[in-house]
Amino acid sequence: xxxxxxxxxxxxxxxxxxxxxxxxxxxxxxxxxxxxxxxxxxxxxxxxxxxxxxxxxxxxxxxxxxxxxxxx
Numbered sequence: 001x002x003x004x005x006x007x008x009x010x011x012x013x014x015x016x017x018x019x020x021x022x023x024x025x026x027x028x029x030x031x032x033x034x035x036x037x038x039x040x041x042x043x044x045x046x047x048x049x050x051x052x053x054x055x056x057x058x059x060x061x062x063x064x065x066x067x068x069x070x071x072x
Contacts, residue, residue, distance in 0.1 A: 017068055024065045031058050 035054045042048065 004036050017071060024061055024068070028058060028061055028065065031061070058061055 035051060035058065038048070038051050038054075042051070044066055
């Protein structure tokens with residue numbers, strides 16, 4: 001019985017991790033689209049602090065997704 005409970009718990013953790021990956025990738029898509037739109041509007045010599053912050057957030061989130069995927 002304990003083995004069965006452990007298997008179910010592992011399945012729940014995997015399901016939760018998968019959902020977290022899906023949510024994070026959705027956020028990545030949104031952030032990258034926003035960054036792309038902002039970059040298209042900005043002049044070629046201009047890089048706003050908000051865009052730099054968004055790019056850093058994208059990088060951090062992408063690394064998080066990568067680590068979660070390794071745990072799958």
